[in-house]
Amino acid sequence: MKTKKKTRRLSEQLIGQLLLFMTFLFILLLLVILRLLFDVEKTNQEEVIGNLMESNVQIMDRNLSGIISLAKNLQGVVNEGVYNEAEIQRHIHRLLLDNPILVSACLAYDEQNPPHCTTFSLVAQRMNAIKNTNDDFLYKDWFQIPRLTGRPYWSDPWYDKEGAKTIVCSYSVPLTRKGKVQGIIRVDLPLENLRRIIVNLRVKESGRAFLVSGNGMIMAHPTDSLAMNYTIFDLVNRYPDVQMRTLAKKVVAGEVGFERNRNLGMKGDVWLTFRPLPTNNWSLVAIVPHREVFVHLHYLSLILSLAVLFGFLVLSLMIWGRVQALNKPLTELVDGIKQAGEGDLSPAPPLETESYEIQVISENFEAMKSSLSAHIDNLQALTEERNRISSELEFASNVQRSLIPNGNSIKPGNLDVYGLLEPAGMVGGDLFDYFLIDEGHFLFAIADVVGKGVGAAMTMTMATTLLRSIAQHHKKPQEILSQLNAFFMGHKLESGYMTMALGIIDLASGVCVFSNAGHLPLYVLSQDGQIRKHERTHSTALGFFDNIKIESEELRLDAGDKILLVTDGVTEATNPNDHLFGTQGLEKTLAGLRGASVEKTAKAILETVLDFADPEKGRDDITILAIEYLGGLQKP
Amino acid sequence: MKKTLSLLFAMLLILAACQRQDKPKSANKYKAPKNVATDTEGLFKMRYRLKWLDQAQFAGAYVALEKGFYLQRGLDVEILEGGPDYPQYGSLLDSSADVVGLHLLIGMNYFNSPRPVVNIGQVLQKSSTLLIGKKSTGIANLKDLAGKKVGVWRGQSYVRYFLDEQHLGIRSIPIDWSVNLLLNDAIDMMNATSYNEYHRIMMSGLDEDELVVFPLAEHGFNVVEDGLYVLKDYYKKHPQECKDFSEATMEGWLYAFEHPEEALQIVISRMRENHRPTNPGHQLWMLQHMEELILGNGEPGKLKKSDLDFANRILMESGELKKPIPYEEFCPL
Numbered sequence: 001m002k003t004k005k006k007t008r009r010l011s012e013q014l015i016g017q018l019l020l021f022m023t024f025l026f027i028l029l030l031l032v033i034l035r036l037l038f039d040v041e042k043t044n045q046e047e048v049i050g051n052l053m054e055s056n057v058q059i060m061d062r063n064l065s066g067i068i069s070l071a072k073n074l075q076g077v078v079n080e081g082v083y084n085e086a087e088i089q090r091h092i093h094r095l096l097l098d099n100p101i102l103v104s105a106c107l108a109y110d111e112q113n114p115p116h117c118t119t120f121s122l123v124a125q126r127m128n129a130i131k132n133t134n135d136d137f138l139y140k141d142w143f144q145i146p147r148l149t150g151r152p153y154w155s156d157p158w159y160d161k162e163g164a165k166t167i168v169c170s171y172s173v174p175l176t177r178k179g180k181v182q183g184i185i186r187v188d189l190p191l192e193n194l195r196r197i198i199v200n201l202r203v204k205e206s207g208r209a210f211l212v213s214g215n216g217m218i219m220a221h222p223t224d225s226l227a228m229n230y231t232i233f234d235l236v237n238r239y240p241d242v243q244m245r246t247l248a249k250k251v252v253a254g255e256v257g258f259e260r261n262r263n264l265g266m267k268g269d270v271w272l273t274f275r276p277l278p279t280n281n282w283s284l285v286a287i288v289p290h291r292e293v294f295v296h297l298h299y300l301s302l303i304l305s306l307a308v309l310f311g312f313l314v315l316s317l318m319i320w321g322r323v324q325a326l327n328k329p330l331t332e333l334v335d336g337i338k339q340a341g342e343g344d345l346s347p348a349p350p351l352e353t354e355s356y357e358i359q360v361i362s363e364n365f366e367a368m369k370s371s372l373s374a375h376i377d378n379l380q381a382l383t384e385e386r387n388r389i390s391s392e393l394e395f396a397s398n399v400q401r402s403l404i405p406n407g408n409s410i411k412p413g414n415l416d417v418y419g420l421l422e423p424a425g426m427v428g429g430d431l432f433d434y435f436l437i438d439e440g441h442f443l444f445a446i447a448d449v450v451g452k453g454v455g456a457a458m459t460m461t462m463a464t465t466l467l468r469s470i471a472q473h474h475k476k477p478q479e480i481l482s483q484l485n486a487f488f489m490g491h492k493l494e495s496g497y498m499t500m501a502l503g504i505i506d507l508a509s510g511v512c513v514f515s516n517a518g519h520l521p522l523y524v525l526s527q528d529g530q531i532r533k534h535e536r537t538h539s540t541a542l543g544f545f546d547n548i549k550i551e552s553e554e555l556r557l558d559a560g561d562k563i564l565l566v567t568d569g570v571t572e573a574t575n576p577n578d579h580l581f582g583t584q585g586l587e588k589t590l591a592g593l594r595g596a597s598v599e600k601t602a603k604a605i606l607e608t609v610l611d612f613a614d615p616e617k618g619r620d621d622i623t624i625l626a627i628e629y630l631g632g633l634q635k636p
Numbered sequence: 637m638k639k640t641l642s643l644l645f646a647m648l649l650i651l652a653a654c655q656r657q658d659k660p661k662s663a664n665k666y667k668a669p670k671n672v673a674t675d676t677e678g679l680f681k682m683r684y685r686l687k688w689l690d691q692a693q694f695a696g697a698y699v700a701l702e703k704g705f706y707l708q709r710g711l712d713v714e715i716l717e718g719g720p721d722y723p724q725y726g727s728l729l730d731s732s733a734d735v736v737g738l739h740l741l742i743g744m745n746y747f748n749s750p751r752p753v754v755n756i757g758q759v760l761q762k763s764s765t766l767l768i769g770k771k772s773t774g775i776a777n778l779k780d781l782a783g784k785k786v787g788v789w790r791g792q793s794y795v796r797y798f799l800d801e802q803h804l805g806i807r808s809i810p811i812d813w814s815v816n817l818l819l820n821d822a823i824d825m826m827n828a829t830s831y832n833e834y835h836r837i838m839m840s841g842l843d844e845d846e847l848v849v850f851p852l853a854e855h856g857f858n859v860v861e862d863g864l865y866v867l868k869d870y871y872k873k874h875p876q877e878c879k880d881f882s883e884a885t886m887e888g889w890l891y892a893f894e895h896p897e898e899a900l901q902i903v904i905s906r907m908r909e910n911h912r913p914t915n916p917g918h919q920l921w922m923l924q925h926m927e928e929l930i931l932g933n934g935e936p937g938k939l940k941k942s943d944l945d946f947a948n949r950i951l952m953e954s955g956e957l958k959k960p961i962p963y964e965e966f967c968p969l
């Protein structure tokens with residue numbers, strides 16, 4: 001079932017559709033802009049953060065390279081083999097005094113028996129040398145790895161309980177005498193030097209950095225418990241994403257990177273940036289929240305969104321205001337139309353509008369209203385007039401009907417008479433009449449006034465009235481017709497022309513004298529079924545010529561003979577094929593009506609004609625008059 | 637597995653209950669008291685020197701202590717860290733400990749010493765030992781080790797029996813526990829345990845497919861490892877306490893495997909108390925791998941005669957043992 005579509009205000013529709021489209025456009029635009037700016041900002045931030053990382057890498061590397069220089073310095077002195085132990089110790093003392101980054105140094109010999117090592121450090125600026133003959137040092141990373149590989153080695157942080165008594169990162173190089181490796185020279189950098197850099201390093205707002213060894217060991221971290229306990233692989237191992245391990249491997253492989261990561265952040269994505277220290281295989285790693293890296297982009301998108309939101313708001317208000325302004329006269333117009341629909345066509349005050357279209361509609365509507373109002377007034381007058389005419393016509397019809405003999409009309413006993421008049425409109429131009437002019441004579445007449453409508457009806461009415469009046473004085477049909485003709489000629493009426501057949505029957509003898517003034521033939525139907533047609537006219541139609549000579553004809557009626565007269569409404573009835581009913585049609589009908597009563601004969605003819613006629617084509621008044629002579633009157 | 641564990645646990649409890657019916661103290665031993673060790677008066681004091689530093693390798697003992705399994709048996713147990721500074725056998729000799737953790741082969745060595753030790757419980761029922769190296773060294777099988785530097789735990793390492801037996805011609809490098817020698821290519825291979833060093837190496841960035849691993853058990857050397865040992869004299873004096881100690885420790889292990897998260901927390905707490913760096917991920921790995929080693933070879937906690945026979949054969953072949961150690965004497969419980 002079709003439901004009625006919900007109607008919405010014009011302003012809502014406009015704002016809704018416009019905003020929907022604008023929002024879509026804006027989001028699309030924002031995404032494109034942000035995407036483009038993201039790439040620009042990423043490159044920019046990669047450089048900015050990279051520079052910060054690089055400067056810290058350089059600071060740390062200065063410590064490391066400083067230690068390496070000192071180790072080389074000591075290696076040169078010791079390995080040269082020209083200095084005795086006391087001289088070497090003095091040199092180490094000087095090194096310790098002059099280089100605060102050096103907290104301790106160690107000379108470890110495994111080729112001497114027993115293996116021994118001596119650790120040097122400062123205690124209140126004085127040299128503190130601890131000699132250890134316990135061979136445990138042989139199995140420490142700082143000793144064993146460079147000893148086995150023959151290469152310098154940076155150790156993971158470890159607690160030096162003999163020398164520095166703090167956590168140190170050691171740099172070890174082979175100790176040689178006369179070209180033969182005798183042991184290891186170790187110099188120690190306090191981890192605190194590096195840790196301080198790490199702890200104080202802030203990348204953006206809250207990004208934190210940490211230091212990772214070549215084996216992934218976390219050497220320094222703002223969260224101390226992670227340092228020297230976790231490797232970077234321990235940290236990423238908690239995430240099922242295998243990509244995390246790949247990322248960690250990139251870090252320990254000494255790559256430089258700036259990569260987005262979805263796992264590591266507590267709240268949202270982070271950026272992982274890493275770069276190696278040039279001196280060894282350690283790497284500085286920092287984790288920075290995505291929102292801090294792209295803070296400017298966030299602000300930009302926020303500002304852009306707010307600006308567009310404000311723009312939308314203003315636009316909405318403008319549309320709303322404009323539509324309201326447009327809508328006001330429109331609403332008034334609609335109200336006016338509604339009132340007009342309810343019948344109030346009184347003129348409205350002119351609309352105040354800036355819209356040309358609405359102005360035109362309004363003016364035309366007012367004009368239409370005024371025109372409609374005038375039309376309605378006119379129509380009302382016409383209707384009243386029509387009603388008046390109609391009621392007058394009704395009255396005329398009634399008068400006319402009363403003039404035609406009805407069932408109660410006085411009829412002689414030896415005649416059976418039946419007449420019918422079927423007017424085409426309310427009033428007709430046909431007439432039939434019959435009456436006794438004296439005790440022995442019966443007059444009958446049928447007439448057809450030329451024309452239709454009221455004029456013809458008036459003529460017919462006059463003729464009827466006149467007929468009765470004239471018949472009192474003139475007992476011959478030709479005389480009566482002459483009198484009627486004289487009257488019509490004398491008064492020159494508009495519809496003053498008629499055909500008429502008029503006869504007077506001598507009731508005793510059955511002799512009928514009749515005159516036909518331009519009317520259709522008179523038929524006499526014998527009881528034996530014979531149809532006699534008296535088609536000779538005795539004058540022209542009445543009202544055309546003055547002093548016309550009217551003749552008459554006499555015929556004898558036998559008992560059972562019927563006289564039949566019709567008007568041209570019968571013979572000129574037209575069927576859909578434009579064929580006339582004609583006198584043939586009438587005669588054919590009459591042939592089938594042998595022995596029928598006058599009433600039946602008249603009604604049968606009417607029925608046959610109405611069946612024959614095409615109702616679409618309209619018809620003329622139909623009048624049929626049938627008179628049966630039942631025989632001479634018996635004298636009482 | 638859970639069903640089996642529950643069954644074993646129930647069996648152990650029933651066993652303990654049957655054997656200790658005469659001791660009124662054990663009346664409420666099934667209720668593990670939360671706050672224990674406050675009143676140690678009248679309890680039997682035992683000091684247990686671990687084989688190594690605090691870690692999940694000894695979770696069973698920490699759990700037994702924490703959950704009161706020792707206390708329920710009338711034992712006041714103190715767990716002492718082991719490691720290079722505290723030699724286990726030395727601790728027995730100087731009476732700083734009553735029970736120590738030792739590898740079977742090491743324990744057997746001390747059986748024939750003037751002050752012999754006896755096994756009162758066998759914790760690890762399988763060999764966890766591996767030889768591990770980088771594939772990049774080109775080592776593909778044991779024969780490739782000829783002339784290679786292999787890091788072997790210094791001291792009385794049982795791994796040397798395997799290496800000697802194989803006649804591989806390696807260059808043995810005594811090492812401590814550090815995996816850095818291998819990572820820095822100072823050695824070609826090192827011995828390792830599946831539950832500890834193997835994981836540390838992986839957590840240093842080496843993937844499994846970058847490593848070559850020879851599990852000793854797969855090369856005819858499936859010697860069971862950590863056991864609980866006391867001096868024979870001590871055992872003679874306190875056989876019931878030794879038995880109780882061993883059972884309580886194993887009850888601790890079974891509990892730990894059934895409640896790994898709680899056990900992990902107990903291990904971590906213990907490590908923190910002793911100021912050891914804690915790495916829960918690594919400790920969990922260790923705990924998970926201990927389960928197979930402890931429960932994967934028949935009745936937990938008990939040294940099997942076949943395992944001792946296998947070890948006897950190795951030591952006799954190496955010449956360190958003239959005649960096999962009798963099971964009943966070595967394992968009197």
